[in-house]
Amino acid sequence: xxxxxxxxxxxxxxxxxxxxxxxxxxxxxxxxxxxxxxxxxxxxxxxxxxxxxxxxxxxxxxxxxxxxxxxxxxxxxxxxxxxxxxxxxxxxxxxxxxxxxxxxxxxxxxxxxxxxxxxxxxxxxxxxxxxxxxxxxxxxxxxxxxxxxxxxxxxxxxxxxxxxxxxxxxxxxxxxxxxxxxxxxxxxxxxxxxxxxxxxxxxxxxxxxxxxxxxxxxxxxxxxxxxxxxxxxxxxxxxxxxxxxxxxxxxxxxxxxxxxxxxxxxxxxxxxxxxxxxxxxxxxxxxxxxxxxxxxxxxx
Amino acid sequence: xxxxxxxxxxxxxxxxxxxxxxxxxxxxxxxxxxxxxxxxxxxxxxxxxxxxxxxxxxxxxxxxxxxxxxxxxxxxxxxxxxxxxxxxxxxxxxxxxxxxxxxxxxxxxxxxxxxxxxxxxxxxxxxxxxxxxxxxxxxxxxxxxxxxxxxxxxxxxxxxxxxxxxxxxxxxxxxxxxxxxxxxxxxxxxxxxxxxxxxxxxxxxxxxxxxxxxxxxxxxxxxxxxxxxxxxxxxxxxxxxxxxxxxxxxxxxxxxxxxxxxxxxxxxxxxxxxxxxxxxxxxxxxxxxxxxxxxxxxxxxxxxxxxxxxxxxxxxxxxxxxxxxxxxxxxxxxxxxxxxxxxxxxxxxxxxxxxxxxxxxxxxxxxxxxxxxxxxxxxxxxxxxxxxxxxxxxxxxxxxxxxxxxxxxxxxxxx
Numbered sequence: 001x002x003x004x005x006x007x008x009x010x011x012x013x014x015x016x017x018x019x020x021x022x023x024x025x026x027x028x029x030x031x032x033x034x035x036x037x038x039x040x041x042x043x044x045x046x047x048x049x050x051x052x053x054x055x056x057x058x059x060x061x062x063x064x065x066x067x068x069x070x071x072x073x074x075x076x077x078x079x080x081x082x083x084x085x086x087x088x089x090x091x092x093x094x095x096x097x098x099x100x101x102x103x104x105x106x107x108x109x110x111x112x113x114x115x116x117x118x119x120x121x122x123x124x125x126x127x128x129x130x131x132x133x134x135x136x137x138x139x140x141x142x143x144x145x146x147x148x149x150x151x152x153x154x155x156x157x158x159x160x161x162x163x164x165x166x167x168x169x170x171x172x173x174x175x176x177x178x179x180x181x182x183x184x185x186x187x188x189x190x191x192x193x194x195x196x197x198x199x200x201x202x203x204x205x206x207x208x209x210x211x212x213x214x215x216x217x218x219x220x221x222x223x224x225x226x227x228x229x230x231x232x233x234x235x236x237x238x239x240x241x242x243x244x245x246x247x248x249x250x251x252x253x254x255x256x257x258x259x260x261x262x263x264x265x266x267x268x269x270x271x272x273x274x275x276x277x278x279x280x281x282x283x284x285x286x287x288x289x290x291x292x293x294x295x296x297x298x299x300x
Numbered sequence: 301x302x303x304x305x306x307x308x309x310x311x312x313x314x315x316x317x318x319x320x321x322x323x324x325x326x327x328x329x330x331x332x333x334x335x336x337x338x339x340x341x342x343x344x345x346x347x348x349x350x351x352x353x354x355x356x357x358x359x360x361x362x363x364x365x366x367x368x369x370x371x372x373x374x375x376x377x378x379x380x381x382x383x384x385x386x387x388x389x390x391x392x393x394x395x396x397x398x399x400x401x402x403x404x405x406x407x408x409x410x411x412x413x414x415x416x417x418x419x420x421x422x423x424x425x426x427x428x429x430x431x432x433x434x435x436x437x438x439x440x441x442x443x444x445x446x447x448x449x450x451x452x453x454x455x456x457x458x459x460x461x462x463x464x465x466x467x468x469x470x471x472x473x474x475x476x477x478x479x480x481x482x483x484x485x486x487x488x489x490x491x492x493x494x495x496x497x498x499x500x501x502x503x504x505x506x507x508x509x510x511x512x513x514x515x516x517x518x519x520x521x522x523x524x525x526x527x528x529x530x531x532x533x534x535x536x537x538x539x540x541x542x543x544x545x546x547x548x549x550x551x552x553x554x555x556x557x558x559x560x561x562x563x564x565x566x567x568x569x570x571x572x573x574x575x576x577x578x579x580x581x582x583x584x585x586x587x588x589x590x591x592x593x594x595x596x597x598x599x600x601x602x603x604x605x606x607x608x609x610x611x612x613x614x615x616x617x618x619x620x621x622x623x624x625x626x627x628x629x630x631x632x633x634x635x636x637x638x639x640x641x642x643x644x645x646x647x648x649x650x651x652x653x654x655x656x657x658x659x660x661x662x663x664x665x666x667x668x669x670x671x672x673x674x675x676x677x678x679x680x681x682x683x684x685x686x687x688x689x690x691x692x693x694x695x696x697x698x699x700x701x702x703x704x705x706x707x708x709x710x711x712x713x714x715x
Contacts, residue, residue, distance in 0.1 A: 030428060031429055032427050083659070085350065085351075085659050122429075123429045124430055124514050125430060126422060126426065127421045127433075128425055128430075145414075145415060145418070146416070146422065147415035147418070148413055149412075150353075152353035153353055156517065156518070156658070158518075158658050160350075161350045162350060162353065163343075163414075164346075164348060164350075165343045166343075167338065167341035167344075170341065252517065252658035255516070259514055259516050260429065262513050262516070263431055263513045264429050267429055267430075277499050285491075287382065288380065288383075288491060288494075291381070292383070
């Protein structure tokens with residue numbers, strides 16, 4: 001029954017172990033680019049001055065090669081009342097809400113990817129297709145993506161959109177902060193450049209925060225005292241000012257802990273030098289080996 | 301021994317029965333929908349949208365599929381690592397089911413991937429912070445390990461019997477030699493693959509529980525727990541033996557064989573305590589986090605949680621502690637079904653019911669296409685089980701003539 005001696009068992013185990021260590025995907029598995037630079041850029045959205053003209057939507061579509069359609073359609077304000085989300089046809093949209101401070105007016109709010117400081121999509125992506133660039137932009141690399149949509153599961157704001165209608169080469173689409181053609185070259189994002197009201201301000205994130213706090217301090221009657229994005233999920237590059245509680249503007253209560261905060265320590269504990277798997281392997285091997293010895297004695 | 305000696309041999313039965321024909325129709329329906337999915341895209345066949353990126357192809361085909369294939373590593377650990385030779389007859393069917401199960405998990409993933417043809421990116425571009433990467437790489441490695449663990453059955457079947465016709469007949473001798481070389485190699489090294497299989501299983505069964513943790517507040521608090529990996533692992537371990545029992549009872553009925561009731565009853569004795577440990581952690585977690593407050597609101601998640609725990613854990617646990625159940629074939633089958641249901645619905649709850657996107661424009665309900673492909677995959681899996689059991693010596697049967705050629709007796713891992 002037992003053709004092997006214990007010595008042989010150990011020898012084979014050692015040899016095979018060395019072999020498998022060689023092919024383990026340890027070196028191949030690298031962490032993606034995920035830079036939280038002190039000088040990272042951001043956009044401050046002051047929704048109290050936004051008039052909902054949707055020039056940002058048009059500029060965004062033109063910049064990203066998406067069909068703009070008839071410009072007259074953008075005048076139709078009834079559309080704004082129904083909540084829309086960014087999708088594969090529009091990477092940013094404006095939604096309209098009642099204004100509690102002035103019933104004659106509305107609160108208009110542009111939504112798009114928040115460009116988190118600790119992005120869940122970057123942490124989650126199985127092939128590292130997402131990255132957080134030095135200027136703060138969270139971008140998606142088409143050449144890596146396998147279309148698993150785990151980024152969409154992970155995103156606290158449910159932003160990444162997937163081209164469900166494409167049988168081949170479906171894309172994950174979201175705001176890229178105009179990284180490729182604009183912000184990586186020191187230019188303004190298309191939406192910021194298009195905004196006629198200065199409701200969107202592009203700048204270094206820490207400066208935007210100072211500015212936002214200053215605005216609240218200067219005109220406390222106009223603002224709800226909260227900068228959405230300052231601490232949400234550990235901070236985001238896009239920051240929002242509003243005249244009312246963000247909960248009534250469909251902004252989710254996501255807490256202040258970074259989304260990858262719960263899973264990454266677990267992952268790292270598991271994979272740090274492969275200690276837990278190797279220890280489990282050793283334990284099971286030990287049990288098997290000892291049992292083998294007992295069995296051999298019984299048989300003798 | 302008072303029992304007749306048993307030996308795994310190819311099952312002698314005709315392939316088609318009315319049930320098999322019905323399952324074949326389901327399989328063909330699934331294949332048609334699968335073609336549509338690859339021609340028209342995911343959106344045309346599924347009810348998935350930007351708010352609901354994952355549906356039953358991930359929740360059932362992958363998450364539940366992986367859990368229900370746990371019979372392989374639990375049985376091989378019991379027999380080979382803890383040396384419980386008395387359960388030997390169960391190893392081959394368990395390994396084969398796990399092999400089929402994981403193969404279909406991998407296939408199921410391909411349906412769901414938008415760029416399935418880029419699957420090879422995973423091992424070379426893998427992101428070490430991604431839980432999905434860990435699950436993916438472990439599943440890939442474990443599928444290969446399962447093929448290695450099953451290979452002695454192939455060598456046993458064909459060693460000395462390689463008779464390819466026509467032009468290939470010249471290769472017969474070489475193929476036979478190769479099989480013998482592989483067999484001799486596997487006899488020496490199989491223990492390595494057995495332990496590897498158990499380690500990989502523990503890793504990805506638990507990581508599957510970590511998978512949805514990154515979704516944070518989008519997962520209902522009843523299931524969003526830091527010990528999710530532990531609960532997933534414990535539930536997978538507890539469902540392994542019920543799966544083996546269920547398969548054994550159904551296969552023996554389908555093949556017209558006598559079920560190994562004494563072995564199955566003995567195996568069933570492990571299930572009660574395993575379910576109790578899992579239940580202990582599940583309830584303990586609830587008490588510590590105070591999530592029982594959500595049970596009183598009688599929403600869909602809270603009802604599904606109660607169904608999961610009552611019918612899927614508590615009732616089968618009580619049944620497996622009961623001698624009468626262990627001795628009775630129908631009751632043992634029901635208890636096993638309930639335990640399997642419990643783990644199935646646990647995975648379904650975490651991946652489908654618990655997931656609530658922050659912006660919802662309607663609930664997700666699987667489309668006919670999604671259901672057809674899921675049912676089709678399971679049907680093809682059942683048909684393959686039948687085909688493999690007819691071709692290969694997997695299912696143990698009473699030996700009528702004892703003087704079998706010793707050379708072709710049980711090989712390698714199954715020694």
